[in-house]
């Protein structure tokens with residue numbers, strides 16, 4: 072993937088994240104997947120929400136649409152349902168996915184358009200000076216669990232720092248004929264010390280081989296394990 | 312001996328009751344049946360919020376010869392769906408009132424004059440219970456009574472496709488049809504001797520296909536090429552979605568236009584915004600009271616210059632009336648204010664006959680100027696249904712306005728073109744990739760912080776606003792001028808928008824009989840205003856000669872005229888939630904004339 076062109080008059084042409092932000096790994100993973108897919112730039116549309124995660128598409132070529140909180144997934148779904156010739160990626164942080172975008176998660180899961188919902192989960196709302204998303208009304212229910220409950224047909228998990236594996240899930244998700252969610256645990260090095268890459272790697276485990284990919288209940292119980300950061304595909308429903 | 316020609320029918324009817332949908336349903340059924348019987352009908356609904364403290368909920372006037380303008384006072388026939396409701400009627404209205412009780416109504420009610428209306432109550436109650444014991448059955452029963460009284464020739468197929476909210480058409484719910492016809496035959500038989508005034512002259516004309524203002528608007532959407540319509544499937548929005556679905560032939564449904572039932576207005580707005588970004592012309596349908604829930608999507612489309620069409624329905628949930636009186640109070644401020652206010656259009660229609668054309672215009676405005684365009688539909692005045700349906704769409708389709716040459720040469724999506732309108736590109740177009748964002752941005756859509764760039768983008772959108780104003784200048788109002796008269800030949804100018812259209816027209820016609828010459832200017836496009844005309848009017852007329860009729864308590868139209876063109880006139884407002892009546896408007900004209 073080529074980087075976005077530099078434009079001295081547009082200071083926000085790149086994601087301008089903190090130097091050690093974990094989201095950079097997610098950008099790398101998405102770029103890798105797209106290169107592997109040989110997707111023409113004009114066929115890619117990234118829809119993103121607010122916050123640090125929402126800046127990710129600024130580092131990409133292709134069409135991009137930034138929207139207010141809560142609209143990311145529905146806007147992407149509207150586009151994906153009407154323009155099946157495009158590859159649509161919705162990008163949000165865990166804060167949006169678990170609050171303003173929660174109803175949208177269910178609305179889109181029900182409709183099942185072909186799109187990728189990429190959630191960058193650093194457990195924190197960095198743009199509002201670091202309030203923890205765990206303190207939300209849906210505390211306890213992680214992004215993975217919410218996506219499975221919302222009837223997403225493909226749900227995968229990984230850590231942004233493990234770019235190579237994440238790129239594999241992302242590619243598989245983008246090629247999936249339905250609504251796919253990939254939750255990448257990412258480190259906010261500025262506001263969330265405990266969520267560092269090292270800590271994540273320490274608790275990372277591959278999704279057990281014996282777990283059947285189309286077992287939604289099994290996927291749900293894996294998703295509920297708060298002590299493990301899963302790496303792999305938790306759910307891949309068979310097309311009816 | 313030759314048979315005497317029956318006198319032309321011309322009767323004003325009022326339906327009243329406690330707050331509920333039954334009265335509105337009954338009124339709509341009567342309106343449709345009367346129009347199908349070849350009568351000309353003018354109908355006016357008063358939403359529940361209003362009629363909770365008001366004795367009359369639905370008024371209509373049916374006539375066999377001259378098209379009726381508005382329902383008028385005195386009411387000649389009054390039907391009370393609930394026993395208690397007739398007691399609340401003013402004395403003048405109660406005269407000649409036949410009381411019809413709803414299925415859950417209490418014991419018979421004695422009128423102040425000691426008359427007990429039991430003989431009407433019993434059969435309707437029985438009919439309603441036998442049919443389905445529902446409000447719908449009572450509404451159909453009440454409609455049957457009125458149609459029987461009017462001596463109409465009603466046959467079952469006339470009811471077949473009547474939709475009452477989400478209820479099935481009568482053809483699929485024989486109970487409702489039975490309620491109607493039982494009451495209809497009962498009224499014909501029972502009232503023949505008791506109801507002294509007989510109405511004759513109705514003739515059957517089943518060719519008239521009766522549609523609602525929403526059906527008409529849906530036709531406008533189709534002609535304009537809308538392909539995606541999103542809204543929540545309940546209330547008036549549900550009715551609009553049904554109207555769109557009804558307008559689609561089965562073959563067209565899948566390929567040309569999709570109707571999406573969304574969970575909330577915000578979800579509908581997101582879906583439509585995404586589709587619009589993808590180049591698929593889309594409409595959000597939302598009730599005025601929930602407009603605030605789609606504001607973020609509208610604002611995003613505004614700054615990101617995405618064509619997005621919004622239909623705001625002012626129906627049963629509105630307290631005030633008039634173009635700006637929304638419960639949320641957010642419509643006007645959302646459409647007109649804020650840094651991006653320069654890029655939104657607002658159209659308004661309360662007039663059934665013009666709904667298709669104005670819907671078409673508002674969609675086209677959104678596409679041609681790449682901005683959100685808002686169409687406010689006021690679904691309270693189903694004007695002259697019988698006539699309106701004879702219109703066709705010829706003449707509606709006109710060639711798309713062309714953008715000035717050279718605009719397409721620009722390389723960037725948000726090129727600062729002289730007209731403010733940049734080259735439109737949609738995802739999938741090679742070589743035109745761009746970012747769209749609700750933040751202030753540069754020519755390629757990338758968010759910017761710098762003051763100069765922000766200013767240049769805002770100026771671009773203001774220029775777009777001017778282009779839009781210029782192009783819409785001549786077409787978006789109706790000017791009630793007859794003969795060779797010029798604007799300058801009139802003594803007064805009556806300015807209105809939305810619901811007041813027919814009321815002011817009738818008052819102007821009445822005033823002309825008293826030699827008061829009034830120019831009636833009625834706005835469909837509230838933003839942008841036809842500026843040149845208004846400047847001409849402002850310079851020619853004095854404040855006392857300019858009469859602005861606002862069906863809302865705030866005088867929003869008057870305020871908007873003052874803000875936009877510096878036009879200051881006498882503002883007439885309504886604070887009681889009831890629409891203007893022609894005689895009230897006429898009285899204003901008389902007072903203005905007396906002060907001359």
Ligand code: SF4
Nearest residue numbers: 089092123197259260
């Ligand atoms: S605040 Fe945290 S999430 Fe945001 S850019 Fe910095 S490190 Fe990344």
